[in-house]
Amino acid sequence: MPQTESKYVKKELPKNLGTWGFVLLIIGVALSALSYAVDPARASFAYLTAFIFLLCIGLGSLFLVAMEYAAGAVWSVPFRRISEMFASSVPFLLLLIIPLFFSMHNLFIWMNPTAVAHDETLQVRMHYLNVPFFVVRDIVILLIWWLFYHLLIRNSRKQDSTFDQNLTTKNIKISMAFIPIFAFTISLISFDWLMSMTPKWYSTIFGVYLFADAAWVGFAVVTLTAVLLNEKGYLSSRINKDHYYSLGTWMFAFTVFWAYIAFAQYMLQWYGNLPDEIIYFAHRWYGGWKVVSLVLVISHFIVPFLLLISRRSKTNPKILIFAAVWIIAVQYLDSYWLVMPDMVNNGFTYSFSIMDFSFLIAVVGLIIVLFNLLAKKHNLLAIGDPKLKRSWEFHL
Amino acid sequence: MNNDKKIFGITALFDTPNEIIKAAKKVKDAGYKYFDVNTPYPIHGMDKAMGLKSSKLGYVTLFFGFFGASSILFFMWWTLAVNYPLVIGGKPYFPLPAFVPITFEFTVLNAVISTFIAMIAVVFNMPFNAHPLHDSNYIKNVSSDKYGVVIESEDPKFDENNVKEFLRSLGGKSIEIIYNPEKQTFKVFQPRFVVFLIIVAIITSLSTYVTLNKLMYMPPFDFMMNQNKGSAQAESTFFYDKHEMREPVKGTVARGFIPYAFEGVVDTNEFYSNPFLPTKENLELGQKKFLTFCSPCHGDYADGNSRLQGQFPPGPTLHSARVIGFSDGKLYNIITNGQNGIMPSYTYQTTREERWAIVNYIRVLQRAQNPKPSDFTEISDTNKESGNASN
Structure with missing residues (x-):
């Protein structure tokens, strides 16, 4: 261990990164507030899109940290701290969900008493989709995520100074508890906020769809940041091609996983062609959404698939950075595709609005500010981790 | 072993993975091109030590993967949409989403099988199914606890005494000369094989016969025979007219079907004129x-x-x-x-x-x-x- 300790010299990130993040955050928040003032209904849909995008990044990163501990992965130890810093948005979700609770009447048709009164199916659904249960359920879920974030990251940071191996053992246990709970809770969140916008539609695989997105974009943000930082010399010269290759492989793997899940969901409902089920895809096919759906298929699956299939591209930093940026952008498109076509259900007509960007800017600013703050306070490498030394010798 | 046979190569054994990596590096640096290393398990860094380029096998997989995907798509398009169009589940003749799982499966199957065959073909120098190293002491050792290197006689630098001396200088033990086996030709229809075929045929046909003609009528396998449903020609115990086959409700007309207006009227000479031109x-x-x-x-x-x-x-x-x-x-x-x-x-x-x-x-x-x-x-x-x- 002493060797690796002495070799890691912490470098400060460029100062203007924090400034940029802060400026983006301020502009984003100001524009978002303005959007709410102008058109609260349209703004709440844009806000939900950005919220889902942020949730995918934060929760995906937290999942990767837990997965590394649970699987005993060695190669990814140098990148774990970066995932931890991106997961730092998880506690903020508790704060950010509050405005959504106040715009539920815009988002959900089942909030409308007259619509429910005329629909027996909705009346049955109301046993689950009623406001008190909904709010309590989601707050409990976010508290659980926050708790696990807190436990995992506290132990990981403590290890930087204490070099205590027992902390790794503790974190493995915490991760083992977190992963099944995560699988259950992300399904509930996806059912509550996305699926219930089309209250009569149901797809049991929907939680897995959101999970595929979250893990995908989780790997994309860690790849983007790790490659950028490492190429500029912020991490360590001992990160080799095989580390890059593994990052690229994971992005590739979740590209295919998403395609598998998304196609499984689509094909079953397309084949059944039942009114309650097909309505979800009908809303995403007619009225101009056809182009978006096709673009999503191409950009979410075909482009990253072809981009990352060869071994050479998975070890090329430039291609990795491009693929990661691409994936993050497409993830926002996917969030958009999940939320926006359902405006019809609540009697609104969709039209593209500039206010979609205001929330996106705020989210990007928030992530940069959080990352910058944590990178100043903590090491960019988990130098106390007993697996780090083995990780330097990682070869495929 | 007599010396008339052609030499395949000369082998040497080493005791530890470190030794074999050093030896492989030295063999490469000495300028040998046709040599191979055999170890009980994969050793990291061996590709680099041997100076191997990345395998070309991936291209075989890629080609046959694409070949499988396009051929099965063509097959399904031709059979189900062109030559004998079938409406299945009210879908179009060429429902792409329904064909995707089959295309995927066939792509994977084709890619895997072709990769396997290509690898076996190259390694065993098909159509022969025996490698010269088979049944040698060398292969017995390297498949349990030793690490071996073999320099093949195809190499332009190969010289029996030089190679032996060189391997000894690297620290190799039990140096062995491996001869090419005599090329054997195998008759396909050897008596044993024919008997085997006949036995397989008898077993297959007997088991098929027993399954389809006997087993299906015995409990508990006869559940398909005793279903709770009416058969077309059977007498009904439920309907008052004792017919299992039901007729459409009186006055209903099937879709796209227009009933004949003059049923029972024999002489309709002048009732109808042909509404279709003989195009x-x-x-x-x-x-x-x-x-x-x-x-x-x-x-x-x-x-x-x-x-x-x-x-x-x-x-x-x-x-x-x-x-x-x-x-x-x-x-x-x-x-x-x-x-x-x-x-x-x-x-x-x-x-x-x-x-x-x-x-x-x-x-x-x-x-x-x-x-x-x-x-x-x-x-x-x-x-x-x-x-x-x-x-």
């Missing part, structure tokens, strides 16, 4: 239906020369003056209702349009058998088919 498409439809339903009794050319050959009262010729004199409506009526108790009704086999098309086609056959003088003069400058069609 090429109409006549082709008529020909198809005539050959399917009419020709078994009336003959392919409606001349009564049928394939029944006396097993059943033959259909009369349709070229008699009486039949030529029938109106279209009468012919239609005969096809629809049947005649004389011998010719059955064809209401359920053919649609209205098809019956009218048959009538048109019968007219063509009649005209062809009894041409007018003008037909012979026109035939030289007009198409035969369109000449017929202008009847």
Whole structure:
């Protein structure tokens, strides 16, 4: 261990990164507030899109940290701290969900008493989709995520100074508890906020769809940041091609996983062609959404698939950075595709609005500010981790 | 072992992975190109030490993956959308989403099998199925606890004594000369193989017979035989008329089906006139239906020369003056209702349009058998088919 300790010299990130993040955050928040003032209904849909995008990044990163501990992965130890810093948005979700609770009447048709009164199916659904249960359920879920974030990251940071191996053992246990709970809770969140916008539609695989997105974009943000930082010399010269290759492989793997899940969901409902089920895809096919759906298929699956299939591209930093940026952008498109076509259900007509960007800017600013703050306070490498030394010798 | 045989290569054994990596590096640096390393398990860094380039096998996989995907898509498109279009589940003839799982499976299957065959073909130098190293002490050692290197005689630098000396200098133990096996030719139909085939055939047919003819009727496998449902021809214990087959509710009409208005009315000579012009498409439809339903009794050319050959009262010729004199409506009526108790009704086999098309086609056959003088003069400058069609 002493060797690796002495070799890691912490470098400060460029100062203007924090400034940029802060400026983006301020502009984003100001524009978002303005959007709410102008058109609260349209703004709440844009806000939900950005919220889902942020949730995918934060929760995906937290999942990767837990997965590394649970699987005993060695190669990814140098990148774990970066995932931890991106997961730092998880506690903020508790704060950010509050405005959504106040715009539920815009988002959900089942909030409308007259619509429910005329629909027996909705009346049955109301046993689950009623406001008190909904709010309590989601707050409990976010508290659980926050708790696990807190436990995992506290132990990981403590290890930087204490070099205590027992902390790794503790974190493995915490991760083992977190992963099944995560699988259950992300399904509930996806059912509550996305699926219930089309209250009569149901797809049991929907939680897995959101999970595929979250893990995908989780790997994309860690790849983007790790490659950028490492190429500029912020991490360590001992990160080799095989580390890059593994990052690229994971992005590739979740590209295919998403395609598998998304196609499984689509094909079953397309084949059944039942009114309650097909309505979800009908809303995403007619009225101009056809182009978006096709673009999503191409950009979410075909482009990253072809981009990352060869071994050479998975070890090329430039291609990795491009693929990661691409994936993050497409993830926002996917969030958009999940939320926006359902405006019809609540009697609104969709039209593209500039206010979609205001929330996106705020989210990007928030992530940069959080990352910058944590990178100043903590090491960019988990130098106390007993697996780090083995990780330097990682070869495929 | 005699020295007349050709040498395949010279082997040496090492005790630790570190030694073998160093030895592989030195063999490469000494300029040998045709050499190989055998170890009980994969050793990291060996590719680099041996100076191997990344395998070309991936391209085989890629090619056959694409080949599998495109061939199965072509197959499904041709069979289900072009050659024999089938409506399945109310989907289009070429429902891409439904074909994706099959395409995926076939791509993977094709890629995996071709990769495996390509690898075996290269390694074993197909069609031979024995590598010279098989059954040597060397391969027994490297597959349990030793690490070995073999320098092959194909190498331009190969010289028996030099190589032996070189391997000894690297620290190799139990240096061994491996000879190429005599090329053996195998007869495919050796008695043992034939007996094996016969036994397999007997077992397969017996088990199939027992499964399909005996086992299926024994409990508990006979659950398919005793289903809680009505059979088409069976007597019902449920319905008062004792028929399991039910009839449509009175007064209902099937979609796309228009009932015949003159059922039971024999003489409909003047009720109906043919609503279809004898166009090429109409006549082709008529020909198809005539050959399917009419020709078994009336003959392919409606001349009564049928394939029944006396097993059943033959259909009369349709070229008699009486039949030529029938109106279209009468012919239609005969096809629809049947005649004389011998010719059955064809209401359920053919649609209205098809019956009218048959009538048109019968007219063509009649005209062809009894041409007018003008037909012979026109035939030289007009198409035969369109000449017929202008009847």
